[in-house]
Amino acid sequence: MAGRILIVDPVPTNRMVLKVKLSLAHYDVSLADGVQQARAMANARVFDVVLASSVLVDRSADCVLKWMRTARTTKGMATTFIVMRDQPNSTAACKLLRKCLLAGADDVLNRPFAEDVLLARIQNLMRDNAANQELHSPAIQHGLSIDELKAPPPPANVAIALVGTGTPSQPVTEFITNFHKPARGKPGALNVEHVPLSLLTQPDAAPNEPNVVLLVAETGAAERALSIMSQMRSHARTKDVRVIVIQKNPGTSQLARAFELGAHDAVPLDIPPLDLVARINSQAQIHRSICKRKRVVRDSLLQAITDPLTGLYNRRYAASRLIEMQRDCLATGKNFAILAFDVDHFKGVNDRYGHAMGDAVLTTLAQTLRKNLRDGDLICRTGGEEFLVALPHTNEARARTTANRLRRAVGALDIAVKNSPTPLRVTVSVGLSIQNGHVPIQEMMEQADRALYRAKACGRNLVAIAAAA
Structure with a gap:
């Protein structure tokens, strides 16, 4: 079956002639003599197309356009609405077209119909509406x-x-x-x-x-x-x-x-x-x-994969990108590096200056990482004061150089403190893991975390390296 069509026309002959044409094209056709009957039928089943006579447009008690707007507003109705217009060259017909299109009708077609044009237009509008159906869901x-x-x-x-x-x-x-x-x-x-x-x-x-x-x-x-x-x-x-x-x-x-x-x-x-x-x-x-x-x-997709405070990607996105880097690593034979960052003594910042200052530290750190990395590098916020950086096509020497450069860039920041002449300075500890593509993603991240803990234990503001498994 090509689809369900509801014909709404007070003239019985018009309804029957049109039904014959559309039924021959394998549509499931239903008939209504007015909007009241059409509304009841549409409440009981879903129609792909409604073909409505233009004489039903200006009926104050039962206007087809009023029904169409109400149905689409309250039910998110995605049915294609086509108004069938008589006397297309009259002044009233011109006003009718503008009224119907302004109200949201999909098209106004002139009678009598050329059968091949009518069928092509119905299919055309159905495809167009179907293509945009997901974009008109209530969630969006x-x-x-x-x-x-x-x-x-x-x-x-x-x-x-x-x-x-x-x-x-x-x-x-x-x-x-x-x-x-x-x-x-x-x-x-x-x-x-x-x-x-x-x-x-x-x-x-x-x-x-x-x-x-x-x-x-x-x-x-x-x-x-x-x-x-x-x-x-x-x-x-x-x-x-x-x-x-x-x-x-x-x-x-x-x-x-x-x-x-x-x-x-x-x-x-x-x-x-x-x-x-x-x-x-x-x-x-x-x-x-x-x-x-x-x-x-x-925007919704971006919100699902980004951290709202810093604008960096989140852990969920990091996992998917690391899978891509792993595949690339296996295909090219070039290693990649994972750097786990943690702000040293961050709890003390929050306790002394307040959480607003803590947020300022995190956003400043995020901006610094962005400025000092390549476009193809991955930067994520994975926890409260924890960040992850992944460097594709990077060996140990280059990764160590990059990690220390980032560490020094953060340590050189002067972060303004409200009502204080002395800026705040923070440092980061970094755990570095070099990957060859044969280690599971979760273990990759755990290696970088273990190296980070070692940097913390050795006095902080350091880069520690873990060997790939």
Whole structure:
């Protein structure tokens, strides 16, 4: 079964004709004559797509858009919502499109449907929603502040690229002129930039953070536009940018192909400018939402592997990186070193100056380690005043030199003390273990710890070395 679809339409003939078409495409189709019935059905089972008649939009008691917003807000509903619009060229229909997209509908499709376009668009939107499903989980939603969720969206950044050869044709020129009027009719409505195609196909030269790219295809250049879109989707920097393909009088097969290949929207060149602006703003909102939630995911992952006080990696991350270094060591035959650091007499710092001063010592120590190590070296905070440094491709002599250099750098620090003219100075003891890759990770760390204890026992502010097992 391709998926579950709920058709909500007060006209029985419309419901039955559409059901026949979708059932032949192997969808599990259910029917409702209004929002009240649709709501009850959606409470009982999950639908992948809801196709709702536009006549249900302005019903004050049972508006389909009100139901959609409520369902998504209270249940995190990820169903694709498509509004079916009659009389697409009327002024009221233009206002309807903007209202539906602003409310969060995934698309507004005009009746009568071209069957292949309808099926391609449904599959296109289902794939798009499925790809972003994990980013809209409640756990990630809670990572966004109330202010972020309620703040008005900033102006959409739009990049326009003409796909064709030579001078733009008159229809394309007229389209650009007409588009700029509503796009820039109000200050900050859209930020529009015209870019060459090379900026879209070269990942290192992508346009400056666009939310939406308009690929305006000259006659005969539709396939090239789709090829450029595919290239954009394959590059890390542009894969999340929303792409709208614009063609002159596209046939149903061209529209269906655009959706099948992943266009986020595909519209004719003579689309009313205000309709296009509404579609751009809708796609820009999706792009911002995806980027924001990806940032929350990255931040959440980073928080799971970093120490909140110093910003260094934690013990959990250290274990995984040491496994990587061990594998590299076995593959290359080059040893690596593990250094266990401990601040000498740290309890006395806390007792005499307070825990705030103790935190300042730890953060200063972390900054010093960062400044004095290579980019590929590993630095972690593994305990209260304990740190771990791992040095890949390092022999004993180099590791000993590095350990003593770090020890001296920490000992030379002047840490300011509030209301005191005399700065605080601290020292560290270091345990050094050279690894050949054949020792289990836990034993590696224990070797470095035993060497650290020996440095402490020998008077502190020293580097002690443990031989690899």
